[in-house]
Every structure is written in structure tokens, then in C-alpha cells.
Amino acid sequence: MAWFKKTETENRISGELKLDIWTRCPSCESHIYKEEWHNNLNVCPKCNYHDRISCIQRLNLLVDKNTYVELNPDITPIDILHFKDGKGNYKDKIKETIRKTNLNESVITGYGQMNGKKVAIAIMDFRFLGGSLGSGTGQKIFMAANYAVEHHLPYIVISASGGARMQEGMLSLMQMAKTCAGIAQLKKKNLPYISILTDPTSGGVSASYAMIGDVNMAEPGALIAFAGRRVIEQTIKQKLPDNFQTAEYLREHGFIDMIINRKDMKKRICEILEFYQR
Amino acid sequence: MDLEFEKPIKEIENKITELKELSIKSKVNFTSEITELEKRCQKQIEEIYSNLTSWQILQIARHPKRPVLQDYIPLIFNNFIELHGDRVYGDDRALIGGFATLDHQKLMLIGHNKGKTVEENVERNFGMAKPEGYRKALRLMKIAEKFNIPIVTFIDTQGAYPGLEAEKRGQAEAIASNLTEMAQIEVPIITLVTGEGGSGGAIGIGVGDVILMLSFSIYSVISPEGCASILWRDAKFAPDAAEALQITAPALLKLKVINEIVKEPIGSAHRNYGETALNIKKCLIKYLQILKSQPVKKLLRRRFELYAQMGNIKSKQGL
Numbered sequence: 001m002a003w004f005k006k007t008e009t010e011n012r013i014s015g016e017l018k019l020d021i022w023t024r025c026p027s028c029e030s031h032i033y034k035e036e037w038h039n040n041l042n043v044c045p046k047c048n049y050h051d052r053i054s055c056i057q058r059l060n061l062l063v064d065k066n067t068y069v070e071l072n073p074d075i076t077p078i079d080i081l082h083f084k085d086g087k088g089n090y091k092d093k094i095k096e097t098i099r100k101t102n103l104n105e106s107v108i109t110g111y112g113q114m115n116g117k118k119v120a121i122a123i124m125d126f127r128f129l130g131g132s133l134g135s136g137t138g139q140k141i142f143m144a145a146n147y148a149v150e151h152h153l154p155y156i157v158i159s160a161s162g163g164a165r166m167q168e169g170m171l172s173l174m175q176m177a178k179t180c181a182g183i184a185q186l187k188k189k190n191l192p193y194i195s196i197l198t199d200p201t202s203g204g205v206s207a208s209y210a211m212i213g214d215v216n217m218a219e220p221g222a223l224i225a226f227a228g229r230r231v232i233e234q235t236i237k238q239k240l241p242d243n244f245q246t247a248e249y250l251r252e253h254g255f256i257d258m259i260i261n262r263k264d265m266k267k268r269i270c271e272i273l274e275f276y277q278r
Numbered sequence: 279m280d281l282e283f284e285k286p287i288k289e290i291e292n293k294i295t296e297l298k299e300l301s302i303k304s305k306v307n308f309t310s311e312i313t314e315l316e317k318r319c320q321k322q323i324e325e326i327y328s329n330l331t332s333w334q335i336l337q338i339a340r341h342p343k344r345p346v347l348q349d350y351i352p353l354i355f356n357n358f359i360e361l362h363g364d365r366v367y368g369d370d371r372a373l374i375g376g377f378a379t380l381d382h383q384k385l386m387l388i389g390h391n392k393g394k395t396v397e398e399n400v401e402r403n404f405g406m407a408k409p410e411g412y413r414k415a416l417r418l419m420k421i422a423e424k425f426n427i428p429i430v431t432f433i434d435t436q437g438a439y440p441g442l443e444a445e446k447r448g449q450a451e452a453i454a455s456n457l458t459e460m461a462q463i464e465v466p467i468i469t470l471v472t473g474e475g476g477s478g479g480a481i482g483i484g485v486g487d488v489i490l491m492l493s494f495s496i497y498s499v500i501s502p503e504g505c506a507s508i509l510w511r512d513a514k515f516a517p518d519a520a521e522a523l524q525i526t527a528p529a530l531l532k533l534k535v536i537n538e539i540v541k542e543p544i545g546s547a548h549r550n551y552g553e554t555a556l557n558i559k560k561c562l563i564k565y566l567q568i569l570k571s572q573p574v575k576k577l578l579r580r581r582f583e584l585y586a587q588m589g590n591i592k593s594k595q596g597l
Contacts, residue, residue: 075591075592076591077591078591080533080589081522081523081524083522083523084522085509085510085518085519085522086509086510086511086512086515086518087509087510134589135588135589135590135591136589136591138588138589139589139590139591142586164477164499164500165499166499166500166505166508166509166523167509168499168589169498169499169523169524169525169533170497170498170499170523170524170525170530170533170535171533171535171588171589172499172589173477173478173481173497173498173499174481174535174585174588174589175588175589176454176457176478176481177457177460177461177481177484177485177585177588178585178586178588178589180454180457180458180461180485181457181458181461181485181581181582181585181586183458184458184459184461184462185582187458188462203478204477204478204499206450206454207438207449207450207453207454207457207478207482208453208454208457209454210450210454211448211450211451211454211455212451212454212455212458224450225445225450226438226440226444226445226449226450226453226478227438227440227441227444227445227449228440231440231504232440232441232442232445235439235440235441236441236442238442240442244442244445245445253446253447253448254448255448255450255451
């Protein structure tokens, strides 16, 4: 079978070469030019699969050029519990994540314009510790909400998160209450709050600020959940429907207003904000 | 169920029982020996209970004989008028509530309804509430606001129920709405963790002006088992995770997550329901007095500030 192995090796090598210019859609497995993939905002041109994007890509997509001012950019996670797990220290993990992602927390927050209209905005990034909600994350989302209240701005939050950050223990859980207290102020002042749920939005983030938008928007196919699929399967010992916990499933059950393609997101947010007449 | 670390206590207790039986049978007086053993037993309990690991405290918090809401109600409150249903879907037995009187203070009592027997736990879903439970809780809180009576919540749950139906009916939305509404409810809210404070399911009725914990209760962002299986890749490391997560009342008092620890009797609540209930009652009365005198505006501002200071990281303070 030597000839077969050789062919396989050759294929692999040529595959690697190909990978430099080609990418493969994780959903439909079509081969797409990398350039086309990026130009299409990490969305598969064949099957409309919405791959994850960074908060910077998202920012460029939604906020008008040269209008964005970042708030609290220096906030980083703090290892209050001196948390250690089987693989190492949380402290080291933070350092490594900051170096790898070039971000300081799992969210960037600030204000800027969308088609000329000023908004406060928070954008989460799944690459930073799974987009988990830590004290720094909560603090930034909370402060941006306060900024929106002070300056009478609509608040847009784009979520991408596995949930509360375990390594910060109860202080992470309390960020759910803290962020919701911030959003509650917006509601009290009749300021619009639009929540955009992207893949994935689950656990403590879906059970706090992500789910309480005046308008909840999601990207196609995004995983949106409270409990994890595996936990549920173990609890109820039955198979779950295929579309369970997708954006489409949540819209069907009344928790998402609309599912919007990434390329249309900015336009749709602006359209909705035009209905705000206060 | 006997707890592993309570074995030395159990041994002395067994000896006492033996001696008592023997003294009846043989008509010999062992009173002084029994008194001696009882003293030793008490000492042993004190010693063991003052040196517990987080994992052992979790076992106490989950102890099948630990008092549950239905035990506390008659011991703390003069009466309880239960209100049922969320007006949308159904009545969740895992999370109950209604009007209650504490001394002369009228209030709204809401709490997780764990059972003790298998039948009770099947009916009450082990105190794991579904969206309709959280929505009922919110409905009751709105009534409390309208009637201008304070709210007291008792937390004791592994977590919000992770099931297909719960997801379908919006477990996340139900909890999120409670967090948002509780931040603005215009009556005092006191919340007490009596047993297990399990993550979102706990905080879903846990946004208060005052957060209290019983000495041997726990409050955690995730169950130590769940945390261990993710971060250690093996649930066997749950005791390590329990330590790392800092889930005990003293740890959380230090972190300023809670306001006060309500003392349990020596050897924990399951050894003395009455004393535990009395301590809870005294503490509730104290805080109801304090909160009652506050004007609504100040109350809400203080509540906002309480949550604002949780994990209040300032710029340039990180690593």
C-alpha cells in the first residue's frame, strides 16, 4: 500500500498549499477563496453560514469610520480569587490571552456614530476567554450603559459569550445583576436598547443583558442558549431537535425579534433607531 | 445519609445510644459516663465544624436533613398565604411564594421549594425552577411593590432547571427579566441563601438590598462538579474546584458579595431547626427595620451602588 500512502501525503501537502488561498466552510464544506470569505465578512457565500468575527471587524462593520471613541480601554481582568485549575493559573492565562488577542477584556465599549447617529456600543469577542463575562467585562458594559444614560444615547450591545467567567467566581455571577441594573436605567429613561446575539450567546450572558433588548436581533444560525446541550441531554435523557437553541428556534418561540444577515445589520439597526421619536 | 467527615461524631453518638440501652437493660446507672460522652461529642462536633473544607461545607448545604423552605415557614412566620401561578403557563412547585407575616411585619416571601422525600422532590423538581417559576416570582414581587410590603427571598437550588421545555419557554429571558426588574422594584428586598445558591437559578431571585447567607450554605457561579469537568476536564476534581471558586459564606463576606452571615448552631442547621430559624428571624427583623426607614429614592440608589461596587475594576488597575 506504499503507493497509496504516498498519494495521501502528496494530497496533504497540496492541501496545505491550497489552504493558503482557500478556506473551507465549516458548515457546507465548500472551498471558498480566503479573500472572498473575508470580503464577505466571514460569511459563506454558498450556504450563508455566519462564522465568528472579532470585535474589531464588527466595530468596522457597524460604526462610521473615524467616529468611534473607546471607553475604559485599560480595564483588564483581575485575578481576585488567585484562581488555579488543573492546567495552571488564571493570572497566566489572562496574560497569554491579552498577548494573543491584543485585547484587554472580552468586550470593547465606547461611543460613535452609525450613519451619523450617535450611539453607545459594546462589542464582545469570543476569542478572549470564550467571551466570558468577568468583572472587567461587566464593569465595561455597565459603564457604557451609564454613559448612554448620561448622554441620552441609544445603547447597542453585541454579545458573543459562553457565559459567566468561572475563574472569577461569584463576582462573575454578580455581573449579571450589575449589567442588568445598568440596562434598567436605560429603560427607566426611555432610551432604546438593542441587543444583538451572535454565535454563541449562552449561560450567564443570555440570562442577563443579552435577552432584555427592546429589540433582540440575532445572526442566522447563532447558538443561543441558557444551559448547555450536553447538560440538557444528560438531564432529560432524550435526543434534542436539530435546530434546538439556534437563533431560528428562539425566534420561533418568541425570544428573538428578527434574524438579520451580517451585511444588513447596520442598516437594520439604523432603521429601527429612526422610529425612536423622543 | 452520613457525611464522611462526621464519622467520629457518629461513633460517639452510637456509644451513647448503646450505653443508654444498656443502662435500661441492666438497670445500672451510667449517667456520669453518658454525660462525659455527650461533652466529648459536643467538643468533637465543634472541632470538626470549625475546620471544614469548602467541599465539606457543600455537602452540609446539600444535606438531605437540612431544613428546607417548608420547614422554615412555620418556624419563622406567623402565617403564609401562598399565591400560585405565573398567569402565562403554569404553577411551578419548585419555586413558591406568597404573603407572610414576620412578627407584625407583612411581607412577600418567595423561595426555592426543595423537598426531603423522593415524592416531594419529584413534585418540586428538587427545587430547580423553570421559567414559569421565575415569572411567578416576578409577578409576586410586583404585587409586593403595589401593596408596599418588603420582599424576602430564600435561595436553595442546584440551579435553574436545564431541560428542553425550560429552554423552549425562555429560561434565560425569565431570569434576565427578574434581574432587570429587581434592580428597580420600589420596596426593600432581602435575600438569604439557606442551602445551595446555584448560579443563575439562585440570582434569578437574588437581587436584593441585603444579601445574607447561612454559615454552612454556599453560593457559586457554577457547581464545583461542572467547573471541574470543564477546567480540570474531570468532575473528580470537584473538591479542588470548590476551594478555588470560593463559595463559602466567610469567603463571600470577604469579597463583599454578601452583607452578613446568619449563624447556624454548632453542628449546622440540620442538628437544630429551631435555633437556626430563630437566628434567621432575628436577622430578618433587624434588616427589615433598617430598610423600612429608607425613602424609596435612597433605597434604589443604594441598591444600584451595591451592584456597581461588585467587581468594580477601574482603568489601569489590572495586571
